[in-house]
Amino acid sequence: xxxxxxxxxxxxxxxVLRDIRFHVEEGEFVxxxxxxxxxxxxxxxxxxxxxxxxxxxxxxxxxxxxxxxPRQMARLAAYIPQTASPAYNYSVEDIVLMGAAARxxxxxxxxxxxxxxxxxxxxxxxxxxxxxxxxxxxxxxxRQLVILARALVQDAKILLLDEPTASLDYGNQILVLSQxxxxxxxxxxxxxxxxxxxxxxxxxxxxxxxQDGRILRQGPPAEILTPEVMGALYGIDVExxxxxxxxxxxxxxxxxxxxx
Amino acid sequence: MDEFKKKILSRSPSLPDRESRKLxxxxxNLLLGAGLIVCVLLSFLLGRYPVPLRELLGILLEKLPxxxxxxxxxxxxxxxxxxxxxxxxxxAVLVGAALSTAxxxxxxxxxxxxxxxxxxxxxxxxxxxxxxxxxxxxxSAGITLFAFLMSLLTVALVxxxxxxxxxxxxxxxxxxxxxxxxxxxxGTSFIKLVADPGNKLPAITYWLMGxxxxxxxxxxxxxxxxxxxxxIPLWLLRWRLNVITMGDDDARSLxxxxxxxxxxxxxxxxxLTAASVSVSGMIGWVGLVIPHMMRRLVGSDHLHLIxxxxxxxxxxxxxxxxxxxxxxxxxxxIGILTAFLGAPFFLLLITRRSES
Numbered sequence: 065x066x067x068x069x070x071x072x073x074x075x076x077x078x079x080v081l082r083d084i085r086f087h088v089e090e091g092e093f094v095x096x097x098x099x100x101x102x103x104x105x106x107x108x109x110x111x112x113x114x115x116x117x118x119x120x121x122x123x124x125x126x127x128x129x130x131x132x133x134p135r136q137m138a139r140l141a142a143y144i145p146q147t148a149s150p151a152y153n154y155s156v157e158d159i160v161l162m163g164a165a166a167r168x169x170x171x172x173x174x175x176x177x178x179x180x181x182x183x184x185x186x187x188x189x190x191x192x193x194x195x196x197x198x199x200x201x202x203x204x205x206x207r208q209l210v211i212l213a214r215a216l217v218q219d220a221k222i223l224l225l226d227e228p229t230a231s232l233d234y235g236n237q238i239l240v241l242s243q244x245x246x247x248x249x250x251x252x253x254x255x256x257x258x259x260x261x262x263x264x265x266x267x268x269x270x271x272x273x274x275q276d277g278r279i280l281r282q283g284p285p286a287e288i289l290t291p292e293v294m295g296a297l298y299g300i301d302v303e304x305x306x307x308x309x310x311x312x313x314x315x316x317x318x319x320x321x322x323x324x
Numbered sequence: 325m326d327e328f329k330k331k332i333l334s335r336s337p338s339l340p341d342r343e344s345r346k347l348x349x350x351x352x353n354l355l356l357g358a359g360l361i362v363c364v365l366l367s368f369l370l371g372r373y374p375v376p377l378r379e380l381l382g383i384l385l386e387k388l389p390x391x392x393x394x395x396x397x398x399x400x401x402x403x404x405x406x407x408x409x410x411x412x413x414x415x416a417v418l419v420g421a422a423l424s425t426a427x428x429x430x431x432x433x434x435x436x437x438x439x440x441x442x443x444x445x446x447x448x449x450x451x452x453x454x455x456x457x458x459x460x461x462x463x464s465a466g467i468t469l470f471a472f473l474m475s476l477l478t479v480a481l482v483x484x485x486x487x488x489x490x491x492x493x494x495x496x497x498x499x500x501x502x503x504x505x506x507x508x509x510x511g512t513s514f515i516k517l518v519a520d521p522g523n524k525l526p527a528i529t530y531w532l533m534g535x536x537x538x539x540x541x542x543x544x545x546x547x548x549x550x551x552x553x554x555x556i557p558l559w560l561l562r563w564r565l566n567v568i569t570m571g572d573d574d575a576r577s578l579x580x581x582x583x584x585x586x587x588x589x590x591x592x593x594x595x596l597t598a599a600s601v602s603v604s605g606m607i608g609w610v611g612l613v614i615p616h617m618m619r620r621l622v623g624s625d626h627l628h629l630i631x632x633x634x635x636x637x638x639x640x641x642x643x644x645x646x647x648x649x650x651x652x653x654x655x656x657x658i659g660i661l662t663a664f665l666g667a668p669f670f671l672l673l674i675t676r677r678s679e680s
Contacts (some may be wrong), residue, residue: 114573138579151435151569152624158566165567166579171560173627190329205332218578239332 065090065253066111066222071120073103073110080106081118081277088255088270090221093248095264096257097288098274099298104257107274108226111255113137124222138166141222142215146230148207153200156210160185163217178217185216189243205236212243223247225256229263241267265289265313273297289313349628352621356635360417363642367413370650373404380405411539415547416645416658417638419536419600420610422551424637425630426593426600427611428618429558432565432626433589436497440612441597443498447608448505448512449478450601455515455528464546472550472598478504479594534605534659536645547603554595555634561589562630607641607659609666614640616669 066088073081081103088094098104109115111122113129122129124140132140142163150159163185164178186192191209194202199210208228215223225244229237237260245267248254258264264271264285271288273280281293294302294315301318347355368380375383379397383405386393395402423441430439441447453474457467486500512532519525567580575582600607618632641658644665648658 109573112573112577114576134576134581135579138577141577143574143577145574148570148574151437151571152432152619154566154624158623158625162567162570162578165564170564171557173563190326191333214578235332239329242328 066255067123069121071110071118071122073106073118079277084279086272086282088253090253091248091251093245093254093268094270094272095268096272096274097261097264097297102274103277104274105226108224112143135166138218140220141224142218142220144211144215144223144225144228146227148211150199153198156194156197156199157182159199159210160213160217163214166218181217185213188216189213204232205239208240222253227257261289261294261315349622353628353631353635356632356639360635360639363639364413367642367646368405368409370646371409375401375404411541411544412536415536415539415544416642418551419604420641421634421638422596422600423610424614424633425555425558426596428615428630428633429589429593431615432569433586434497435569438498442608444501445478445482445505446475446594446597447601447606448508450475450598451532451606452508452512454531454602455512458524458527459515459519468602471602475598476594478508479590531605533657534607535657536604537655543603547599550595550599554592558592559630561585562626565626605659607662609662610637610641613666613669
């Protein structure tokens with residue numbers, strides 16, 4: 065689980081994050097919503113130990129991430145970027161195998177056990193047919209599934225996803241998020257950032273609304289997807305419609321639908 | 325859920341893989357290794373002075389412990405094989421293997437398929453160091469040491485300068501390499517200007533042209549250690565190179581410290597380059613062309629790419645050196661031949677890249 069306590073961070077004299085405090089339970093699926101520049105990516109980078117020099121603490125399974133080596137960190141949490149961009153055209157297998165890096169000594173190459181684990185992960189995600197394909201030649205949605213399989217090989221129980229569906233078409237967005245939801249039901253702890261309040265509502269257990277580096281509101285999706293919170297978060301008038309017995313909520317920009 | 329997943333996955337248009345390879349990485353490497361051994365043996369047969377196969381095998385086998393052969397060859401033939409051809413052949417293999425391995429390692433470490441020992445200025449730096457050492461009347465040990473130190477300094481400088489340039493990383497790196505290289509080349513020109521035209525200038529010019537003429541067993545014994553020192557850590561670290569080509573954030577989140585691995589790889593690759601340049605002068609293009617050729621054969625996985633580059637580089641330079649010493653009446657310096665072969669390949673590479 066993730067435990068962030070009074071985390072603040074500034075780029076020079078400009079504060080980016082202020083007194084961020086939240087908790088993600090084991091097996092919980094939490095989405096982080098916020099406008100561009102609200103500090104979502106910075107918060108992620110602090111939690112992952114990619115940015116240092118913040119005030120406060122970020123704990124993963126009770127371990128202070130500032131005190132962990134990349135190796136120790138990688139065994140607690142896996143990171144799924146918006147798009148993975150390897151400089152060379154590796155096969156899908158090669159990419160997934162990289163998840164084994166944290167469990168191997170610095171001069172060791174992966175062996176048969178690591179390759180078995182790759183098979184297991186590919187089957188679990190349902191992409192074993194992509195095994196020998198080139199990463200650059202598969203679709204964006206398939207690539208995100210490959211990176212998810214890599215996270216499974218990494219064997220970290222916390223998955224941090226930074227806008228995992230931002231560059232995907234509608235069908236692939238649903239595909240990737242359904243897969244992530246499936247993993248959270250199996251006990252993986254999920255924290256994702258997203259620009260889609262509707263997806264956050266549909267898939268998450270809880271939503272954090274981040275504004276100007278502060279947590280504006282946090283709570284169950286039904287409390288966050290309201291005209292008040294959405295309006296404050298994105299700075300525009302938002303109408304919310306409830307569909308399918310409130311299983312789905314749809315945001316509509318008020319200016320476009322209201323009569324003058 | 326599974327139905328829906330299959331539907332979405334099958335809907336996505338799948339591009340055909342260009343890299344559909346018939347042989348696996350280890351199979352290619354096995355073939356390259358076998359080819360290298362055969363080629364080394366055949367190279368002993370080539371040369372001005374005729375040494376037939378029967379005599380050659382006799383001369384080679386006699387050195388093995390526990391083999392007693394009555395010499396049926398002439399003393400001159402034995403000298404041609406042991407003192408002239410053996411150092412030349414092995415040096416060609418070592419230099420080719422070192423340059424090509426260094427190129428593949430640089431390309432991985434910098435996440436830049438255009439990186440090569442010469443593009444990053446390591447060769448220009450080593451050439452400057454060697455010229456300075458010759459100018460200062462240093463021993464052959466001093467020349468290698470100077471070449472090595474200057475090479476390391478140059479790559480460090482290129483890396484440092486490219487960090488402060490704005491814009492795209494790949495271009496910044498290539499530009500920094502061009503700038504620093506030309507700086508050291510100017511330094512080399514200056515040394516040539518002030519060097520004694522009687523003996524030092526020809527020696528410097530010889531270094532810079534890139535040639536394996538006059539390879540001795542002493543040189544061979546001397547250069548093999550820094551090469552091993554550079555190559556062994558690279559071979560051990562080679563799988564980690566895959567991880568750091570994913571980008572620094574990704575590598576770190578996978579549990580690999582990218583800066584540390586990159587530094588280790590650059591130091592080792594620079595050691596290989598400097599050791600090569602110090603005995604053979606600047607032989608260009610091998611470090612760029614061979615890794616690219618090997619990537620076509622074994623794929624991008626450095627687990628297979630690094631061994632393929634080592635073997636393929638050794639094989640390539642040995643073949644080119646055989647051409648260089650046997651094709652014409654007068655020997656063509658090998659650096660000129662590799663450039664004749666490398667430049668068109670590079671052009672092909674650039675045009676292919678812009679297509680995709």
